[in-house]
Amino acid sequence: MTHLAVILAALAALPAPARAAGLEAVSFDAARAFEAIAIPAGALSGEWKTDRAFKDGGPLAAAAVATAHTTGLPVVATIKGGMNHSPVDLTLNRREWTIKGGINLSPTDLKIDHDRKTITGGANHSPVDLSFQWSTEKIVIEGGANRSPVSLTVDWTAGTITGHASHSPVRVEFDLQKGTAKGYAGLAPVELALDNASGRLTGGMNHSPVDVTLVNCDLSDFLQYFFLFLK
Structure with missing residues (x-):
């Protein structure tokens, strides 16, 4: 039985008033859940596409996918x-x-507010004041960080990050299934590869080697907060 069928069966067994309340709650929770989660590692895989089609069936289907x-x-x-x-x-x-935590020899303290759609705080020796628009297709981030205007679009469908940050243009092409990202940012080449088994991300950017380990996250998390890893 599909996720949608399970939810529909459970709701059908309720009295009419409770059933209506359940539909409203599921719709609200689904919207909040989708906005809050990061795109998973298989975002562009066949499995995710199936889930997206399921989601397009309506708020109940969206709740099941979320x-x-x-x-x-x-x-x-x-x-x-x-x-x-x-x-x-x-x-x-x-x-x-x-x-x-810390990066670039600077403390990091950021708050992500999904109601206001903002990322605020401090990082990279700079105030951070960003707004974002989130969808399953893309994330658009605009504002200021790294003492620079920021305008970045992470397009999950196209597999690109484009825009500008840290006083320089940004264009990176990525493949979440292969765990790769390649392009330029911070006036330097970007070439990264993630070993999914170990979570080790290696390569280079910002004219520097990269060797970090990702635990309980993946390349999509790194990419949607890409501004944080620039200099």
């Missing part, structure tokens, strides 16, 4: 190692929606 992708998603994720000629020690908390 539940499937949030179930078992760890609350805490980390990125640790070295890049930009400095240590990296970052923690993403998916319950409090914060990113804390």
